Amino acid sequence: MKNLKYIFIFVFVLSCGYTPIYQTDQKLNIKLDTINSSGDKDINREIVKNLNKYRDSDTNNIFDLSIDSTKKEEVVTKDKKGNATSYKLTLEVDINLSNISNDKNFIKKFTKDMSFNSKNNKFELDQYRLNLKKNMISQILQDINLYLRNLENDL
Helix, strand or coil: CCHHHHHHHHHHHHHCCCCCCCCCCCCCCCCCEEEEECCHHHHHHHHHHHHHCCCCCCCEEEEEEEEEEEEEEEEEEEEECCCCEEEEEEEEEEEEEEEECCCEEEEEEEEEEEEEEEECHHHHHHHHHHCCCCCEEEEEEEEHHHHHHHHHHHH
């Protein structure tokens, strides 16, 4: 009886049409013709590397993409001596998609920010900043992929 219950659940899950939203190897009906980027080079390099998979598709929905990215780091609090004790890192990515065939423009801004405490060891602080920046870029990439998937559904 237990086995029958597990088999029924397994068959139900397989036949319900479930597909993960963040799956990156799904094919989109969008082709990116030219990608222009300005701003922070590290952020742009990661985004362009991730979006190059959309350059090879065969479709009529051809877009030009412009990326403008900025990174801001602010000191949030200081101690009595004036040393920074916590920071706020903000990444902003503006994308502008221009459809070549019908001159439609789609503009979207993606923002991620994170606060973190300072560390005594400056090397550890720099490594922590770098890891935090990479994680924030990957979150922005997930948001961009989701936006492109929703844009494809609207076309």
